Amino acid sequence: MDGQLRELRRRGFRVSVISAPGDLLDQVALREGVEVYALPMQRDISLGADLVSLARLVWLLRKLKPDLVNAGTPKAGLLGCVAARLVGVPVIVYLLRGLRFEGAVGGKRLLLALTEHVSAAFSHRVFCNSQSLREEFVALGCASRDKTVVLGNGTSNGVDAARFVGTEQRRAWARDERAAQGIPEHAPVIGFCGRFARDKGIEELLWAFRSLRDEGKACHLLLVGYEDSTDPLPEDVVKLLKGDAHVHLIGHRSGFVNDPSRYYALMDVFAFPSYREGFPNAPLEAAAAGLPCVAFRATGTVDAVVDGVTGALVPAKDWRALARALGAYLEDPERRRRHGMAGQARALGQFSREVVWEALDQEYRRLLVVA
Numbered sequence: 001m002d003g004q005l006r007e008l009r010r011r012g013f014r015v016s017v018i019s020a021p022g023d024l025l026d027q028v029a030l031r032e033g034v035e036v037y038a039l040p041m042q043r044d045i046s047l048g049a050d051l052v053s054l055a056r057l058v059w060l061l062r063k064l065k066p067d068l069v070n071a072g073t074p075k076a077g078l079l080g081c082v083a084a085r086l087v088g089v090p091v092i093v094y095l096l097r098g099l100r101f102e103g104a105v106g107g108k109r110l111l112l113a114l115t116e117h118v119s120a121a122f123s124h125r126v127f128c129n130s131q132s133l134r135e136e137f138v139a140l141g142c143a144s145r146d147k148t149v150v151l152g153n154g155t156s157n158g159v160d161a162a163r164f165v166g167t168e169q170r171r172a173w174a175r176d177e178r179a180a181q182g183i184p185e186h187a188p189v190i191g192f193c194g195r196f197a198r199d200k201g202i203e204e205l206l207w208a209f210r211s212l213r214d215e216g217k218a219c220h221l222l223l224v225g226y227e228d229s230t231d232p233l234p235e236d237v238v239k240l241l242k243g244d245a246h247v248h249l250i251g252h253r254s255g256f257v258n259d260p261s262r263y264y265a266l267m268d269v270f271a272f273p274s275y276r277e278g279f280p281n282a283p284l285e286a287a288a289a290g291l292p293c294v295a296f297r298a299t300g301t302v303d304a305v306v307d308g309v310t311g312a313l314v315p316a317k318d319w320r321a322l323a324r325a326l327g328a329y330l331e332d333p334e335r336r337r338r339h340g341m342a343g344q345a346r347a348l349g350q351f352s353r354e355v356v357w358e359a360l361d362q363e364y365r366r367l368l369v370v371a
Helices: 004-010 023-032 047-064 076-086 106-122 132-139 169-179 202-214 235-243 260-266 279-288 319-330 334-351 355-369
Strands: 016-019 035-038 070-071 091-096 125-128 190-195 220-227 248-252 269-272 295-296 311-314
Touching: 004 023, 004 355, 016 023, 016 047, 023 035, 047 076, 070 076, 070 355, 076 106, 076 295, 091 355, 106 319, 125 132, 125 355, 169 260, 169 319, 190 202, 190 260, 190 279, 202 220, 202 319, 220 260, 235 248, 235 295, 260 279, 269 279, 269 319, 279 295, 295 319, 311 319, 319 334
Parallel strands: 016 035, 070 091, 091 125, 190 220, 190 269, 220 248, 269 295, 295 311
Antiparallel strands: none
């Protein structure tokens, strides 16, 4: 939500942020100039702790007396929407950034699906951050179509293009970093940025990369992100990643990368084999950096990548198809350039942060007038 809260303040809203305590919440207060309230919440289901959080949230909302509540993520969305209804908030928005239960099975899937139904039922409006996510949400019976909306072209906050468009300074840094990582000057680099997690398709990306190396392609794999303990990679996959001299892990252990946006300048093609998304930021960031994207055909991702125009979409979990699509880009620099330019034009024209902020402002004001 970088910049969004500050912009809403500039447009006349009084903005308060309620979230679990931590350094990030403190940083938001300084960065955005908004009121923040630390309220302990657990990410996983915990009935006792959740009831305590709900009671605290009800007390806080009664104190703040908001005209509108926007609640997002499965846990905060559930607690926020229920608390707002109990308090009688005039406008309650559930912000849907993805369907966490898509990757779950058994009882956990049923429980997560139930939270989505409850959050939607207690809200007045569901903001879906992509059209495919909206279609899936409605098809699963979580909410009626007339209760859901996609603002503008989608995404939660757009892309800050200035951070990703190539400059001479960024290219110079990338040349130095390439040398520091031991990547030969002309070796093509397949890149990824995000959580190192099973549902991000890292395992399939590894198999695709190894098959390309076996075919004789002198490519390297650059993974930028952090290890996700809630959805860990298999131990044998981690061992192979760490043991391959052609794989470069940035931020794997520390969970912190100093300005990950810089690393896009090292990449030639971006890989995003995620199983599920709402509207993923990374493919938009890669597009803003002028990179084509090869991705799994998954909810949310199909809105971020235009197949055959800004990248390639392949069947989910099919590492062989992923390898073929990545290999096609490695073998055709002109196609990489053409699709990269098309992606950059789309990212800058349709998904700038200003476009998203304007759509959000208009919808908030419309809802407040109707209420």
